[in-house]
Each structure stands twice: as C-alpha cells, then as structure tokens.
Amino acid sequence: MSQLWDKYSRADKQTIVIIAVLILSAKLCIADGHFSQVEEDEILKIIPHEKYQRSLLIDILEEGAADKTPIQEDARRLKKLIGPQNKPFLEFIIAVLYRLAEVDHVMSEEELRDIQIVAVEFGVVRAPLMKQIRTIALKFKKKLNIV
Amino acid sequence: MVNLNNIFNKFYPKATTSPAGKKLIYMAWAIEITVAMVGFTIAYFMVQLGREETLKATSQETSSNVEYYIIGLAFFVVGLMELTKIPLATALYYAARTYWKIIFFIALIAVNFSTFETIIQGFELSYNKRLEVVNIERNKLEKLRDELKTLGTPEILENKLSQEINEIQDKINNLNSEISKIKIEENNALSQLENENATANPKKDALEKKLERELNTLNSYRDEKSKQLLALQSIKSDFTGRKRRAIREEIANIEENIKSQQKLIRNIEDKIENISGNIQSQNIPKINKIKNESTIRINEIRNQITRITNTELNPKQNEKSRLAENETSNNEKIENIQKQIDEQRKIVIDKASSNQIYRLALMIKIGPGQWFFDEEVSEDISEAELTKEDIDKAFWLWFGFLAFIISIIGTLVAFAGLHLMDERMHEIRNKPIIRKNTFFYRFSKMFVLINRYLASLITSTLKPKTIEKIVEKKVKVEVEKPVYEEKIVYQKVEVPKEVTRKEIVHVPLWTQDPDLLSKQIDPSFVEKPSKKKK
Numbered sequence: 001m002s003q004l005w006d007k008y009s010r011a012d013k014q015t016i017v018i019i020a021v022l023i024l025s026a027k028l029c030i031a032d033g034h035f036s037q038v039e040e041d042e043i044l045k046i047i048p049h050e051k052y053q054r055s056l057l058i059d060i061l062e063e064g065a066a067d068k069t070p071i072q073e074d075a076r077r078l079k080k081l082i083g084p085q086n087k088p089f090l091e092f093i094i095a096v097l098y099r100l101a102e103v104d105h106v107m108s109e110e111e112l113r114d115i116q117i118v119a120v121e122f123g124v125v126r127a128p129l130m131k132q133i134r135t136i137a138l139k140f141k142k143k144l145n146i147v
Numbered sequence: 148m149v150n151l152n153n154i155f156n157k158f159y160p161k162a163t164t165s166p167a168g169k170k171l172i173y174m175a176w177a178i179e180i181t182v183a184m185v186g187f188t189i190a191y192f193m194v195q196l197g198r199e200e201t202l203k204a205t206s207q208e209t210s211s212n213v214e215y216y217i218i219g220l221a222f223f224v225v226g227l228m229e230l231t232k233i234p235l236a237t238a239l240y241y242a243a244r245t246y247w248k249i250i251f252f253i254a255l256i257a258v259n260f261s262t263f264e265t266i267i268q269g270f271e272l273s274y275n276k277r278l279e280v281v282n283i284e285r286n287k288l289e290k291l292r293d294e295l296k297t298l299g300t301p302e303i304l305e306n307k308l309s310q311e312i313n314e315i316q317d318k319i320n321n322l323n324s325e326i327s328k329i330k331i332e333e334n335n336a337l338s339q340l341e342n343e344n345a346t347a348n349p350k351k352d353a354l355e356k357k358l359e360r361e362l363n364t365l366n367s368y369r370d371e372k373s374k375q376l377l378a379l380q381s382i383k384s385d386f387t388g389r390k391r392r393a394i395r396e397e398i399a400n401i402e403e404n405i406k407s408q409q410k411l412i413r414n415i416e417d418k419i420e421n422i423s424g425n426i427q428s429q430n431i432p433k434i435n436k437i438k439n440e441s442t443i444r445i446n447e448i449r450n451q452i453t454r455i456t457n458t459e460l461n462p463k464q465n466e467k468s469r470l471a472e473n474e475t476s477n478n479e480k481i482e483n484i485q486k487q488i489d490e491q492r493k494i495v496i497d498k499a500s501s502n503q504i505y506r507l508a509l510m511i512k513i514g515p516g517q518w519f520f521d522e523e524v525s526e527d528i529s530e531a532e533l534t535k536e537d538i539d540k541a542f543w544l545w546f547g548f549l550a551f552i553i554s555i556i557g558t559l560v561a562f563a564g565l566h567l568m569d570e571r572m573h574e575i576r577n578k579p580i581i582r583k584n585t586f587f588y589r590f591s592k593m594f595v596l597i598n599r600y601l602a603s604l605i606t607s608t609l610k611p612k613t614i615e616k617i618v619e620k621k622v623k624v625e626v627e628k629p630v631y632e633e634k635i636v637y638q639k640v641e642v643p644k645e646v647t648r649k650e651i652v653h654v655p656l657w658t659q660d661p662d663l664l665s666k667q668i669d670p671s672f673v674e675k676p677s678k679k680k681k
Contacts, residue, residue, distance in 0.1 A: 008149060010148060011148055011149050011150065011151075012150060012152055014151070014152040014155035014156070014162075015149055015150055015151040015152055015155065017155055018151040018154050018155045018158060019149070019151065021158070046158075047154055047158055048154060048157035048158060049154050050153075053151070053154065056149065056151075086162070088161070089159055089161075089162060092159060
C-alpha cells in the first residue's frame with residue numbers, strides 16, 4: 001500500500017485528485033531517472049496555484065518522486081476516485097502527462113511506457129497504442145500547449 | 148490538512164459545473180417526457196372518446212369509423228415531437244453557422260408552440276370537466292335573469308315605450324316638415340319661373356314703357372284742357388267773344404288729341420295683354436310639371452307617415468296602454484322570478500365557491516382586474532356575478548401563462564445544462580467582460596461622461612458668481628518721500644597674516660659613531676625646500 005495515499009486520504013476528494021495528478025506527474029518525470037527543473041516548472045505551470053501554495057506543491061512532487069509504488073497503482077486509485085464516467089477528465093490527465101513527457105523535447109521509453117500504462121488503466125484506450133494516446137492529448141492542445 | 152480544492156477548480160473547471168449541467172439535462176428530459184406523456188394521453192383519450200360516441204350513436208361498435216384513430220395518431224405525433232426538443236436545443240446551441248441557428252430556432256419555436264397547445268388542451272379538458280357542475284346551475288340562473296329582463300320592471304318598460312313613441316313622433320314630425328319644405332320649394336320654383344319669363348320677353352318691357360309714356364302725354368293733355376277750361380271761365384270782358392271762341396277751339400283740339408291718345412293707349416294695352424296671354428300659355432306645362440312632382444313627393448311622404456303610424460306608433464301606444472292595465476299582474480310575476488333568482492344564486496355560489504377556477508376568476512376580478520383592466524367591481528361581488536368572459540379571462544391568465552411556462556421551461560433547462568457542460572463557458576468567463584473596443588464599453592462610458600458633465604454643470608451653476616465692476620473710490624495716495632541715507636562703502640583693507648615657513652636649521656648633535664665622524668660634508672649640497680605646501 002502507498003503511504004502517500006494514506007497520508008492524504010482524509011483530504012477532500014478534489015484535493016486528493018490534484019495530489020494524485022501531482023504524484024503521477026512526478027513519477028512520469030522521474031521515470032527516465034532524472035527529474036529536471038524544466039519538468040518541475042512545467043508541472044507548476046499546468047497546475048494553477050497561488051504563490052503560497054508553491055512550496056506545498058513542490059513538497060508533494062518530491063514525495064511523489066520518492067514514492068516507490070508503481071504508477072499503475074496510482075492510476076488505478078485515481079480512476080476509482082474520479083469514476084469511469086468522467087472520461088473527459090481522465091483524458092485530460094493523460095494529455096497533461098503527454099505534455100510533461102514532451103516538455104524536455106525527448107520522450108524516453110520509460111515515459112512512453114508509463115503514459116501507456118496510465119492510459120490503459122484509466123480505460124481511455126483499449127490497447128497501449130501511442131497514436132491513440134496522442135489523439136487524446138491533442139484534444140487539449142490549446143489548453144496545454146501540446147505540439 | 149491539505150486543501151487544494153481551488154487548484155482543482157482551476158485545473159479542470161468543467162468538473163465544477165458539468166455535474167450540475169448533467170442534472171439539468173436529466174431534468175429537462177424528465178419534463179419533456181412528461182409533456183410527451185400528456186400528448187400520448189390526449190391521443191388515447193381521443194380514441195376512447197370517439198369509440199364511446201360511436202357506441203352511443205349507433206349502439207354498436209363499428210370498426211370502419213377510423214376518424215378518431217386518425218385524430219388520436221395526430222396527438223401521438225405531437226407527443227413524439229416533444230421528445231425532439233432537447234436534441235433541437237443542443238443543435239441550436241452548438242450550431243456553427245447563423246443560418247443553421249435560425250433554422251433550429253424556428254424549429255424550436257414550432258415545437259414549443261405545439262407543447263403550448265398540448266398543455267392548453269389538457270388544461271381545457273380539466274377546465275370544462277370542472278365547470279360542468281357549476282355551469283348547469285349557472286345556466287338556470289341566466290335563464291331566470293333573461294326572463295326577468297324580458298318582463299322587466301313596468302316603470303322601466305313604460306319609460307322605454309314612451310321614449311320609443313317620442314322617437315317615432317319625432318320621425319313623423321320630420322316627415323311633415325319635409326312636406327312643408329316641398330311646398331315652399333314648389334312656390335319658389337313657380338315664382339322663379341315667372342320672373343325668368345318676364346325677363347326673357349323684351350318686347351313686353353318696351354310696350355310697357357311706351358304705355359307709360361303715352362299715359363304721361365294723355366295726362367299732360369288733360370292738364371292742358373283743365374287749364375284752358377279755367378282760362379275760359381276766368382275771361383270776364385270779351386265783347387266780341389273772340390277769346391272764348393279761340394279757347395273753345397283750343398279745347399276742342401285738345402279733346403281730339405285726348406281721344407286719339409286714349410285710342411293709342413288702348414291699342415298698347417291690348418298688345419301687352421296679348422303678349423302676357425301668350426307667355427302664360429307657354430308656362431302652363433312647366434308649372435304643371437312642378438306641381439305634379441311636388442304632389443307625388445308629398446303623397447309618398449304622407450304614405451310613409453301613415454305606414455309608420457300604423458306599424459310602429461299604434462302598436463307601441465297599444466302596448467303602453469296594455470302595460471298600464473297589466474301592471475299589477477306583471478309585478479307579481481317579477482317578484483316571483485326575483486325570488487327564484489335569489490335561490491338559484493345561492494346554489495350557484497355554493498357550488499362555484501368549491502370550484503378552483505371560479506375562485507381564481509373572482510380573485511382576478513377583484514385584484515388584477517381592477518388594477519390592470521380598469522374594471523369597476525362592487526364590494527359584494529360573488530361567484531354568481533361572474534360572466535363567461537371573466538372566467539375565460541381567468542383561464543387564459545392562469546392556465547395560459549402556466550402552459551406557456553411549461554412549454555418553454557424544458558428547452559430553457561436544456562440550454563442551462565448545455566451551457567454548464569460547455570467548456571467554452573469557462574474560457575469566456577475568464578475573459579474580461581468589458582473591452583474598450585466594444586459597443587457596451589462605449590455605451591457605459593457615455594453615461595459616465597454625461598454624469599461628469601452634469602456634475603460639473605451643477606457645481607458651476609451653484610457656485611457664486613463673481614462679477615467684476617469698476618468702482619471708483621478715492622484712495623489716498625501716499626507719496627513716498629525719498630529717504631537719503633549714507634551709503635556704506637566697503638573698502639578692502641589688507642590685514643597682515645602670520646605665515647609659517649619651514650626652514651632647516653642645523654643643530655649639532657653629539658655622536659661617537661666613527662662613520663659619521665669620518666664623513667665629510669659636501670659644501671655644495673644645499674637642500675632645497677619643496678614647493679608643495681601641506
């Protein structure tokens with residue numbers, strides 16, 4: 001069991017969702033073995049926050065990066081929390097992960113693998129096909145600035 | 148505890164409004180399905196009613212009478228149509244082009260109108276069913292009131308009759324005055340004809356003038372004769388009788404002249420008479436024509452008068468006299484009907500007060516009826532005094548308005564749901580509302596400018612005005628006298644300053660150093676003092 005999920009289990013549903021997104025993002029960024037400053041800045045850019053919340057978000061990102069639970073488990077929990085009927089939101093999270101993967105202009109195999117795992121776990125794609133995932137991500141290209 | 152709810156709302160704003168939008172869409176569907184069910188029920192009701200009516204009329208169920216099935220199916224289609232409202236609203240909301248928007252809007256209006264009709268039909272059915280019981284009693288009351296009206300109170304009837312008789316007599320008087328007018332016209336026409344003829348014959352005029360002249364001549368002869376006669380009588384001394392003879396001869400001449408003159412006058416008069424006789428004979432047909440015409444018109448009017456008298460005036464007068472005779476029996480009848488009306492009124496009030504529509508109609512009559520429709524309502528008005536118009540007005544005000552709301556609310560709720568589920572809404576919401584290049588901004592700015600202008604105008608008008616006037620005043624001018632003072636002259640006085648200069652003074656010092664002792668001083672070496680002064 002993930003200690004991180006247990007830590008924030010008493011928070012509001014909306015807060016937990018944001019924490020889960022942060023954890024997923026952190027785990028995706030650390031997948032290639034290096035969590036760069038560019039990636040961190042991009043996450044903070046995507047997650048709209050106030051100045052006073054910045055340090056808290058960074059702490060959660062660090063916790064997420066340090067967490068050893070597989071990304072699949074986090075994705076499963078998040079889907080359970082959001083519910084399968086909120087498909088647009090799940091697709092939006094996939095788009096966020098895609099954006100983070102391409103932010104450093106290099107999409108590593110580990111990152112691609114993690115996105116596919118999350119997408120399959122969310123149920124937005126049936127097979128781990130990157131083409132489909134890209135199509136989903138492009139739905140939000142305007143909002144997330146995906147090229 | 149960590150709270151990142153605000154982040155979530157900004158991160159995915161659709162999530163906050165989308166569930167509510169979804170709920171609204173479900174609600175819209177619920178409304179539309181219910182309305183569709185109303186349509187289906189009316190369709191079923193129409194088929195059932197048709198069957199019953201056919202059964203009543205022919206006392207056997209005939210399968211060939213399909214008219215009611217057709218009507219039923221028509222209402223079934225109306226019910227189905229209700230279900231297209233939300234898809235149409237969605238199409239209108241997401242339509243990209245204006246002409247598509249217009250088309251969908253027209254379609255939506257048509258469907259809403261159909262809903263309105265369906266709901267009104269439903270309300271009307273219940274309205275009729277509910278009013279049926281009261282209407283039976285109301286009809287009885289109306290009948291009694293009509294009966295009372297026909298009998299009326301004798302005084303009112305008598306007054307009415309006398310008024311009518313007066314009117315008829317006025318009519319007859321008018322006709323009589325018309326006859327006299329025709330007579331006057333006839334006389335005028337005849338006299339005009341005579342005048343016209345007289346002026347038309349110039350020969351008669353000339354003869355008349357000649358006659359006048361001849362008469363004057365005749366008179367002058369006569370005057371002369373009388374003068375001669377007087378002269379004859381006044382002769383006193385005429386011995387020879389010559390004078391008298393001459394006068395007599397003169398008189399005889401004058402008499403001859405008179406005779407011839409009289410003859411001439413008679414001839415002229417005969418001529419005039421002849422001319423006048425001819426004219427009169429010429430005018431006779433014209434005169435006859437005028438007289439005949441006026442006689443025909445007068446006869447027509449007289450016939451009219453006799454007809455009016457026989458058909459209108461006499462029956463009214465007879466009725467009036469009959470009323471006067473039957474006054475007592477009529478009063479008894481009226482009293483009896485009045486009692487029946489009072490009893491029936493109580494029954495109507497009793498039944499109508501338990502009816503919602505009557506209560507509403509009464510409330511509307513007392514409330515909005517007075518406020519908005521300028522109706523004068525007496526204080527003791529009850530359900531029995533309400534007319535059919537009042538009840539219909541209440542129906543349209545209450546149920547019509549309700550039907551209108553029901554017809555549009557489904558669409559409006561669907562629109563609200565679609566709007567909440569729309570992601571564009573959040574983008575639009577975050578945009579600044581008023582941009583400087585928009586009409587709204589300029590319009591609002593105009594008000595601000597007007598406000599400022601008015602404010603400045605008020606302050607400028609309220610501010611006390613300063614009027615500049617040249618007032619001549621005697622001012623004592625004080626001439627300043629020059630004051631001569633001694634001028635202070637500053638002179639430069641050199642003050643001696645103490646200057647300290649450094650000089651090297653040779654001071655012999657006692658030493659035992661052999662090097663120094665053995666050192667010889669070069670007399671040419673003289674140390675120069677430095678120029679710099681510290």
